[in-house]
Amino acid sequence: MxxxxxxxxxxxxxxxxxxxxxxxxxxxxxxxxxxxxxxxxxxxxxxxxxxxxxxxxxxxxxxxxxxxxxxxxxxxxxxxxxxxxxxxxxxxxxxxxxxxxxxxxxxxxxxxxxxxxxxxxxxxxxxxxxxxxxxxxxxxxxxxxxxxxxxxxxxxxxxxxxxxxxxxxxxxxxxxxxxxxxxxxxxxxxxxxxxxxxxxxxxxxxxxxxxxxxxxxxxxxxxxxxxxxxxxxxxxxxxxxxxxxxxxxxxxxxxxxxxxxxxxxxxxxxxxxxxxxxxxxxxxxxxxxxxxxxxxxxxxxxxxxxxxxxxxxxxxxxxxxxxxxxxxxxxxxxxxxxxxxxxxxxxxxxxxxxxxxxxxxxxxxxxxxxxxxxxxxxxGAAIYGTRATARFQDGTTYFTQGKTGTRYAIACLPESQPAPATVAWTGNVPKKGSAVKLLQTGKTVKWTSDGDKVTVMLPAALSKTAGAYPALAFAFAAR
Missing domain, CATH: 3.20.20.80 (Glycosidases)
Incomplete structure (x- = not known):
């Protein structure tokens, strides 16, 4: 006992x-x-x-x-x-x-x-x-x-x-x-x-x-x-x-x-x-x-x-x-x-x-x-081997930088919800005319800027499965 x-x-x-x-x-x-x-x-x-x-x-x-x-x-x-x-x-x-x-x-x-x-x-x-x-x-x-x-x-x-x-x-x-x-x-x-x-x-x-x-x-x-x-x-x-x-x-x-x-x-x-x-x-x-x-x-x-x-x-x-x-x-x-x-x-x-x-x-x-x-x-390219940037965060979007200078924006998405049609952040603006690549697909996405605000348009296919993407990472050359 x-x-x-x-x-x-x-x-x-x-x-x-x-x-x-x-x-x-x-x-x-x-x-x-x-x-x-x-x-x-x-x-x-x-x-x-x-x-x-x-x-x-x-x-x-x-x-x-x-x-x-x-x-x-x-x-x-x-x-x-x-x-x-x-x-x-x-x-x-x-x-x-x-x-x-x-x-x-x-x-x-x-x-x-x-x-x-x-x-x-x-x-x-x-x-x-x-x-x-x-x-x-x-x-x-x-x-x-x-x-x-x-x-x-x-x-x-x-x-x-x-x-x-x-x-x-x-x-x-x-x-x-x-x-x-x-x-x-x-x-x-x-x-x-x-x-x-x-x-x-x-x-x-x-x-x-x-x-x-x-x-x-x-x-x-x-x-x-x-x-x-x-x-x-x-x-x-x-x-x-x-x-x-x-x-x-x-x-x-x-x-x-x-x-x-x-x-x-x-x-x-x-x-x-x-x-x-x-x-x-x-x-x-x-x-x-x-x-x-x-x-x-x-x-x-x-x-x-x-x-x-x-x-x-x-x-x-x-x-x-x-x-x-x-x-x-x-x-x-x-x-x-x-x-x-x-x-x-x-x-x-x-x-x-x-x-x-x-x-x-x-x-x-x-x-x-x-x-x-x-x-x-x-x-992983947005995580491994990166370092912090001067502006590291805008709301639920975070930023990192690779050793060769590539900038990454990582947008954390709400859990168990479909990906939105667009993602926007302020600061860390891509260079004018440069490409922004979505790591999830490996393809470039359309983007616009208005001053320091950046908006990227996401492929419609991303919204089909709720919760499939904890975060979306974008690679670009920052201005």
Whole structure:
């Protein structure tokens, strides 16, 4: 009966947490930026900015009960749990999911194929989330996929096969890694209670224990950098684990508890090692301003205005990062509109999908990703390799510019409605007498201008199927 109660409590947490987690557990957008100076990093950053659309896969033991990733074991007042279940019992039950995690249908080639057909071009895979469960064959911990029921599977070193599959499809490869590790005795020491997301002992009082944690983190990242092939991105989560001197009013505004000691994992040491193994590696130490946040990562939001610095919006395809049964998915049209807005503002979109506990992708996610890819197959020229323009938006029409100077206008259409007879926008006027090409058909369309207002006439055939076109993109030479 106790196990049943605990399982129900975890499932109840799944329905209670996500909306709050969007506010309390997310990483806010950085407001400071320090551009990299290493020529190889600068070169790779420019390549990354060309990709525009990426996939982040959250997969771990939280997929088994189908709940929000990691956060249910964190003891903070915004997290809901069954009040009849003791906290320590809850944590033990959660961690014991490692004894059940046996994804016998694991097929990373299928994941990579789905992502490629969706038009995605870079990957970020969760090698370890805050709960400390490792999705790679680390030698630093036995709390890993390759020590449980899946250990005898020839693909037990899950991360290796995920990275290989996506690499073969031409993706840039990123490793997500959580700086906090709530399963480690050198982060959450069982000598003390675990009152919140931070280290639960005084680092000033026990510096030797924190040094062990620094070495543990360094060694694990070293394994990822040396044993898993070519890496493009090291994507570090858990921005509250940071040097004390980097805590400013922006960090305090998150509402998360801030300890009196520094939770410094020694990023200079980690970066030197990582870039020696992976020259030009992009480092994304999220929200920790300085040389190791090569691009910014606003989460579950799109900035109101273009950002001058490299950035990506991290958004979910459904409501949650990981797999949650009966989750509510965003429509392909909504994702296309978001991608268009993000790119027009100079950013990239990192879209989150959570594989199921058996190792497959939810069919609803596959279907929606395919629809997004269908649009990008035809309209990708207006997205990939583009940069923001001075005038990036006019109502629901957004503008981008290719590296050779071609201007694009992307008109976002209302969902489930036929295409209109005309599309109009103000600004970004084509050169007099030049052609305007509709990417959807590959043919030129008639257009007129009246001052700064441009009107293009659409083929009548476009209006026959309601909702067939999330957006229409036009290519032209701007005056």
């Amino acid at each position: 106790k196990k049943v109660t605990l399982a129900l409590a975890l499932l109840a947490a799944a329905s209670a947490l996500p909306a709050r987690a969007q506010q309390q557990g997310i990483h806010q957008q950085s407001t400071q930026y320090e551009a990299p100076t290493d020529p190889l990093v600068v070169q790779k950053l420019d390549k990354w900015r060309d990709q525009k659309f990426g996939l982040i896969l959250h997969w771990g033991i939280y997929a088994i009960p189908g709940i929000i990733e990691s956060w249910t074991i964190c003891s903070e007042d915004w997290i809901e749990r069954d009040s009849t279940v003791a906290y320590e019992d809850y944590k033990k039950h959660y961690w014991d999911y490692s004894k059940q995690f046996n994804p016998t249908k694991f097929n990373p080639e299928q994941w990579a194929s789905v992502a490629k057909k969706a038009g995605m071009r870079y990957l970020v895979f969760t090698t370890k989330h805050h709960d400390g469960f490792n999705m790679f064959d680390t030698k630093e911990s036995d709390f890993k996929i390759s020590s449980g029921p899946f250990k005898d599977n020839p693909r037990a070193d899950v991360a290796k096969y995920v990275f290989d599959a996506f690499r073969k499809e031409g993706f840039m490869i990123g490793a997500y890694f959580s700086k906090p590790d709530w399963h480690s005795q050198d982060f959450w020491w069982s000598k003390y209670a675990t009152p919140n997301r931070n280290v639960n002992y005084d680092i000033k009082k026990y510096p030797w224990r924190w040094k062990k944690y620094q070495d543990f983190t360094y060694n694990q990242i070293g394994e990822l950098m040396h044993n898993y092939g070519s890496m493009d991105i090291l994507w570090l989560d858990g921005g509250w684990v940071r040097p004390k001197e980097t805590v400013n009013d922006e960090v305090r505004s998150w509402g998360a508890p801030i300890p009196e000691f520094s939770q410094d994992v020694n990023m200079p040491r980690i970066a030197a090692m990582a870039r020696q193994a992976q020259p030009g590696l992009l480092m994304v130490d999220r929200t920790v301003h300085g040389p190791y946040e090569n691009y910014q990562t606003p989460e579950q939001k799109v900035p109101d205005r273009p950002l001058a610095n490299p950035w990506e919006s991290c958004l979910t395809l459904a409501n949650n990062w990981g797999f949650v049964p009966n989750d509510v998915y965003k429509s392909p049209t909504k994702i296309v509109h978001t991608l268009v807005e993000v790119v027009a503002k100079g950013g990239s979109l990192l879209l989150g999908v959570g594989p199921k506990p058996d190792g497959t992708l939810d069919q609803e996610a596959v279907t929606r990703l395919a629809a997004i890819g269908k649009w990008l197959d035809v309209n």
